[in-house]
Amino acid sequence: MPLPPSNRMQPSTCPVCGYVMDANAPSEGEAREPKDGDLALCMRCGEPAIFVVGALGTSLRPPTDQEREKVMLEWGQEIAAYRNAIAQAKRMLN
Numbered sequence: 001m002p003l004p005p006s007n008r009m010q011p012s013t014c015p016v017c018g019y020v021m022d023a024n025a026p027s028e029g030e031a032r033e034p035k036d037g038d039l040a041l042c043m044r045c046g047e048p049a050i051f052v053v054g055a056l057g058t059s060l061r062p063p064t065d066q067e068r069e070k071v072m073l074e075w076g077q078e079i080a081a082y083r084n085a086i087a088q089a090k091r092m093l094n
């Protein structure tokens with residue numbers, strides 16, 4: 001499967017594990033700037049976060065309980081597959 005196009009972005013810290021991300025890739029379609037409220041998945045821990053895009057730039061915040069519930073209902077299978085891929089990549093690197 002080809003990698004989706006990626007997009008450089010202002011470095012943003014994962015609110016769960018502290019990993020600093022400076023690029024993002026859409027789950028489908030063309031690379032674009034993240035919009036306020038878009039879902040992000042951390043490349044290191046696989047936890048969901050929410051993009052905050054404002055006058056001061058782009059950052060990430062943890063989802064509210066309600067947002068997390070909605071995300072897991074809509075994207076639970078994809079997130080599980082993504083976490084498996086992260087775990088597999090970590091095993092290959094060790």
Ligand SMILES: [Zn+2]
Pocket residue numbers: 014015016017018019042043044045046047
């Ligand atoms: Zn993380």
